Amino acid sequence: MQHLPPGLDDPDYAAFAWARYRMIMRWMALATVVIVGGAVLLLDFVYGPLSWVAIAAAIGGFGGTVMLAAALMGLVFLSSGSGHDERVKDID
Template identity: 75%
Template sequence: MSERPSGLDDPDYAAFAWARYRRMLLWMLLAAVIAVGTALYILDQVYGPLSWVAILAAIGGFGGTIMMAAALMGLAFLSSGTGHDEDVERIDR
């Protein structure tokens, strides 16, 4: 007797969940680009022309922080939203 797979074990639902995760990351990439652009504009206005090292540091700092937070929170939402957390709790008992 075979039970229907749940959560990320179901290929159709897994494809849907991962597509939703990638779509969220694309929106956050847009937010990161806007935040980096705004930060570079403000830094340029306050400090004058920036060196390429300062520009790369701002891109890495602001953009990297936003994208890392988006990736980790997205994975937490993916895990919780697909029932994976409940599956792990059920297996541990």
């Protein structure tokens, strides 16, 4: 049988795992700022001056998509890294 991490039931390991998740989210927030900034600049270059509504839509669309994907993938990594996925198989 393989060795499993302590899991999220252990407070110390849970704190470590959630800190790692928050670190991933901080890096992805920084990447999102760069992506959204580049997208708004590109849209401004292609279409000319943008209204505040178009800028808000770009921020919400690009930023929301990237951050939602980052949050969901981060939770996948959290679940897998904490051993939660393997524990589901070991019901007995």
